[in-house]
Amino acid sequence: MKIIDLTLEIYDGLKSYLSHPPIVIRPESTFENSGHRYVEPCEGFESRFLEMSDHSGTHIDAPLHFIRNSQSTAEMDLTRCYGEAVCLDVTPFKQAKDEVTYDMLEKAVAAQGIEVQQNDIVLIRTRTGQWGEEGFFEEGAFAPSAGDWLIDNQVKCVGLDLANIDTHDNMAREVHMKILPVPIYIIENLVNLDQLPKDKHFTFSALPLKLKNATASPVRAVAIIND
Amino acid sequence: MKIIDLTLEIYDGLKSYLSHPPIVIRPESTFENSGHRYVEPCEGFESRFLEMSDHSGTHIDAPLHFIRNSQSTAEMDLTRCYGEAVCLDVTPFKQAKDEVTYDMLEKAVAAQGIEVQQNDIVLIRTRTGQWGEEGFFEEGAFAPSAGDWLIDNQVKCVGLDLANIDTHDNMAREVHMKILPVPIYIIENLVNLDQLPKDKHFTFSALPLKLKNATASPVRAVAIIND
Structure with a gap:
């Protein structure tokens, strides 16, 4: 068994989306302030205090993010967040400002010779560069038609390597509004999608x-490859 | 596939260990304060701000918790946090104030007729009551000999239904100090262990x-049962 980590590291000061304040990881207990209470060989203990938006780093959206009175995080169906998955690579068909379309996803399926099945989780590689580099937050994301493709293919969850599945200037947030009620859960800020198999x-x-x-x-997103 | 959730719910105000401040989940964006920026049918978005110790709720300890200059969370070996597991039930042999011993774990293995293998994850059910009820934080946890049992059996990770694997008045924190350097990772505050199979x-x-x-x-701890 091999585990491929698809998760952005969360560090003190990280801004993983422009609208949220930076993540804070600060000392809570330290060896210096707790050691006096313990007996050798124990030198005390370390712990940290965490402050962050629930949308920090690599995270999964609950329907309540955009849909009133819908499912919150604790109520999410875990069988939709774990299971059989494929990675579709649209980088041969997409420039930075282009949006991912229904047609691009069809082209990726054909080019990779892979079959997307009902209840698959689908990860979409949209770019070849590093997370967060210049222009990252301005890239074209999903067009509404790409949301239709996810619904037509009855996937249970979608992940991508951008910070937002909707293009930022789409103020109707059409993809979120289309797929969260199904629910198709959305994972944003994935990394390392280039390390995934494209043919299985x-x-x-x-x-x-x-x-x-x-x-x-926030989630620890991983691919588990069985030998 | 069936997923059994072994995770304590994290809510605003929860104190999952006496030494840490209560968890905070408070509004960040709301439909009311963000809606004006969006276009129908989008009514804005909701997000929350989270404030908590890294040891909140059901959580996994990194070696750095007690061992200077050792592995922190981001460096943990994910292949030790995922995989084949067994649940040992010592409730027939343990009263609330008793500590779990080497002998009790051997008795549970024999009573359940299960073989613990190298690199298994071992979950220990120590009590039959509800998480957090009166007396919960005063229960006897692991004796140092139970730590020896984990090392002798070469397990890669241990989980239990108490808030601390060491009994609170053991100020040398002998079990943490024994097993974290191996590393054998420690998961505390598991719930629903009664729902797990005991014979497989x-x-x-x-x-x-x-x-x-x-x-x-903090982690989402689950058992995945394949049909």
Whole structure:
């Protein structure tokens, strides 16, 4: 078994989306301030205090993010966040400002010779560069037609290597509004999609923390490749 | 495939260990304060701000929690947090104030007729009551000999239904100090262990968030039972 980590590292000061404040990881307990309470060989313990948006880093959106009175994070169906997955690579067909379309996803399926099955998780590689580099937050994301493709193919979850599945200037957030009610869950800020097989299925996991009344959760997203 | 959720729900105000401040989940964006920027049918978006210790709720300890200059959360070996697992039930042999011993774990293996294999993840059910009820934080946890049992059996990760694998008044934190350097990772505050099979292996997952320089991570801990 091999695990491929598809997760952006969360560090103190990271801004993983322009609208949210930077992530904070600061000391809570340290060896210096806790050691006096313990007995050798224990020198005390370290812990950190975390402050972040529920949409920080690599995260999974709950329907409540955009749809009133819908499923929050703790209520999400875990069988839709774990299971058989494929990675579709649209980089041969997309320039930075282009949006991912229905047609591009069809072309990727054909080029890779892979069959997308009902209840698959589909990861979309949209770019060849590094996460967060200049222009990253301005790239074209999914056109509404790409949302239709996800619905037509009855996928249960979609992940991508951008910070937003909707292009930022689409103020109707058409892809979120189309697929979250199904629900098709959305994972944003994936990395390392170039390391995934393009010609076969693998197991994918991105289980949300069990956060009551939250609208998303940071996740550890991984591909599990069985030998 | 069936997923059994072994995770304590995290809610605003929860204290999952006496030493840490209560968890905070508070509004960040709301439909009311963001809606004006969006176009129908989008009514704006909801997000939450999270504030918590890295040891909150059901969490996995990194070696850095107790061992200076050792592995932090982002450096943890994910192949030790996911894989074949067994649940050992010591409740027939343990009263609330008793500590779990080497002998109790041997008795549970024999009573359940299950073989613990090298690199298994081992979950220990120590009690029959509800998480957090009166007396929960005062229960006897692992004796140092139970740590020896984990090392002798070459397990890669251990989980339990208490908030601390060491009994609180053991100020040398002997079990943490014994097993974290191996490393055998420690998952605390599991729930629903009564729902697990006792006579066979299953797949377990408790992947940490990728938190740089952190000493633990809240996790979504689950058992995956294949049909």
